[in-house]
Amino acid sequence: MSSVPAIEIRNLFKSFGPLEVLKGIDFSVAQGEVVAVIGPSGSGKSTLLRCVNLLETPDSGEIKIEGFNILDPDCDVDKVRRKIGMVFQLFNLFPHLTVLENLTIAQRKVLKRSDEESEAVARKNLERVGLLNMIERYPGLLSGGQKQRVAIARALSMDPDMMLFDEVTSALDPELVGEVLDAMRVLADEGMTMMAVTHEMEFARQVADRIVFMDGGVIVEQGPPAQIIDNPQHERTRKFLRAVAQED
Amino acid sequence: MFSGGLAKKQRQTRIRWTIYATSIALIALLAFIADWPNLQKTLANPDVAASLFPDIILLAARNTLIFTAVGFTGGFVIAMTMALMRISKIRVFRIVSTVYIEVLRGLPLLLTIILIGLGLPIGIAGFRQMPIFWRGVIALALVTGAYMAETIRAGIESVPPGQNEAGRSLGLSKSQTMRWIVLPQALRTIIPPLTNEFVILIKDTSLISVLGVTASTKELTRFAREGVISNANATPLIVAGLVYLALTIPLTQVARRLETKTGRV
Ligand SMILES: Nc1ncnc2c1ncn2[C@@H]1O[C@H](COP(=O)(O)OP(=O)(O)OP(=O)(O)O)[C@@H](O)[C@H]1O
Ligand SMILES: [Mg+2]
Numbered sequence: 001m002s003s004v005p006a007i008e009i010r011n012l013f014k015s016f017g018p019l020e021v022l023k024g025i026d027f028s029v030a031q032g033e034v035v036a037v038i039g040p041s042g043s044g045k046s047t048l049l050r051c052v053n054l055l056e057t058p059d060s061g062e063i064k065i066e067g068f069n070i071l072d073p074d075c076d077v078d079k080v081r082r083k084i085g086m087v088f089q090l091f092n093l094f095p096h097l098t099v100l101e102n103l104t105i106a107q108r109k110v111l112k113r114s115d116e117e118s119e120a121v122a123r124k125n126l127e128r129v130g131l132l133n134m135i136e137r138y139p140g141l142l143s144g145g146q147k148q149r150v151a152i153a154r155a156l157s158m159d160p161d162m163m164l165f166d167e168v169t170s171a172l173d174p175e176l177v178g179e180v181l182d183a184m185r186v187l188a189d190e191g192m193t194m195m196a197v198t199h200e201m202e203f204a205r206q207v208a209d210r211i212v213f214m215d216g217g218v219i220v221e222q223g224p225p226a227q228i229i230d231n232p233q234h235e236r237t238r239k240f241l242r243a244v245a246q247e248d
Numbered sequence: 249m250f251s252g253g254l255a256k257k258q259r260q261t262r263i264r265w266t267i268y269a270t271s272i273a274l275i276a277l278l279a280f281i282a283d284w285p286n287l288q289k290t291l292a293n294p295d296v297a298a299s300l301f302p303d304i305i306l307l308a309a310r311n312t313l314i315f316t317a318v319g320f321t322g323g324f325v326i327a328m329t330m331a332l333m334r335i336s337k338i339r340v341f342r343i344v345s346t347v348y349i350e351v352l353r354g355l356p357l358l359l360t361i362i363l364i365g366l367g368l369p370i371g372i373a374g375f376r377q378m379p380i381f382w383r384g385v386i387a388l389a390l391v392t393g394a395y396m397a398e399t400i401r402a403g404i405e406s407v408p409p410g411q412n413e414a415g416r417s418l419g420l421s422k423s424q425t426m427r428w429i430v431l432p433q434a435l436r437t438i439i440p441p442l443t444n445e446f447v448i449l450i451k452d453t454s455l456i457s458v459l460g461v462t463a464s465t466k467e468l469t470r471f472a473r474e475g476v477i478s479n480a481n482a483t484p485l486i487v488a489g490l491v492y493l494a495l496t497i498p499l500t501q502v503a504r505r506l507e508t509k510t511g512r513v
Binding site: 053088092 | 414
């Protein structure tokens with residue numbers, strides 16, 4: 001079944017009131033593929049990502065997850081979301097729960113795992129991101145980088161088939177970015193299907209199989225990292241890459 | 249022009265001294281014209297005060313607290329329901345809860361208590377079977393529920409939307425996310441205002457006394473009023489007032505402390 005794309009999007013449109021944010025997106029992610037989405041602020045990257053797990057409802061178009069049309073009214077959204085892990089720019093850890101409880105709550109309530117099983121899964125995933133020693137803490141006591149690694153471990157604890165990342169290092173102090181990117185790199189090496197909105201060009205170059213450049217609600221161009229970064233075909237892409245290079 | 253600051257200061261000093269002088273004069277006048285022995289006998293009579301015990305605590309204060317607790321519990325359930333309806337996607341729910349909240353917050357509490365305690369039983373036979381103090385407690389629950397609904401709604405809306413999104417993206421359903429993620433955080437922020445609502449309710453139970461209650465269901469105000477009549481002496485009102493203060497002031501302090509605590513987090 002690995003011939004079925006993990007994510008398949010066709011002719012997707014989305015507006016917020018009068019503002020048209022996605023203007024006909026065609027796009028897919030193969031199973032095991034790592035796709036980096038880049039583009040200027042306001043180009044619709046987050047909106048596209050959030051449509052994939054229906055945090056935003058598209059106006060028209062088609063979204064298939066593993067071949068299954070999730071815009072079908074009969075589709076159980078909660079079941080789809082279980083397969084898709086999501087990590088946010090601002091972590092969104094649950095501040096009233098310990099790290100362990102952050103990782104077990106959905107396992108217990110959604111997957112009906114026992115306390116023992118969910119804790120074992122949580123420990124395994126905290127170990128993966130190197131934070132097993134923080135298991136009893138509340139999120140408020142963690143550094144930004146630690147919070148984001150916990151958020152990754154939380155998503156992984158649901159055994160998702162794919163992971164979405166929305167600028168997960170943008171809110172971090174520069175010295176904490178590396179540890180989060182490393183955790184993502186390990187995931188990519190393990191063969192996880194990933195779609196990551198990012199401003200980290202070095203990361204995109206090294207880890208992504210493909211880079212997608214968005215601007216103004218459309219995909220302007222996409223291709224292997226080397227091609228997009230070193231030899232972009234469109235003026236808009238060149239302009240964006242120059243701007244990013246200047247920032248650093 | 250440059251002496252303006254000094255002139256202002258002098259004027260303020262003069263005003264302050266005028267206030268002091270007037271106050272002292274007024275107090276002196278009151279002390280002079282007041283009939284102290286008589287006041288003491290009618291407002292702070294130790295014999296009358298002693299005769300109020302232990303009933304004022306074991307019966308009256310106890311009933312006040314029972315009415316408050318029952319009214320608060322009922323009100324909380326109503327408030328939670330109304331708050332969830334208020335933020336629901338279903339329009340009818342939103343309309344019903346909005347109307348409920350606005351109407352009950354817009355009416356004088358005394359009118360609502362009389363309406364439910366005495367008015368409705370005229371029209372609805374089933375109500376007549378219910379002991380009269382229960383009708384009063386129901387009225388209190390309905391009204392405090394309307395106030396608390398707004399508090400709870402504000403608490404829910406103060407939880408960042410990212411919390412809801414994180415819950416949903418983990419596969420938790422809408423109601424699971426509300427129950428396990430949003431509400432626990434919302435309740436933390438609204439415990440101080442809910443404590444204040446509890447204090448208000450302690451005082452508002454006194455309004456039930458207008459309904460006329462049986463001997464065993466007298467609360468503090470009713471108890472004191474009857475004490476005034478039977479003793480021809482106002483001391484029971486003073487004692488009841490002190491009992492109210494003994495209940496409300498500590499709770500208000502607790503609420504204040506909780507407020508600064510949650511404010512810091
Ligand atoms: N819920 C919303 N309501 C109204 N407008 C929105 C909403 N979400 C996004 N937008 C608007 O849609 C446009 C695209 O937003 P989006 O977040 O997808 O951009 P982005 O490419 O992720 O940008 P950034 O790099 O700044 O995160 C922006 O103009 C934004 O203001
Ligand atoms: Mg974004």
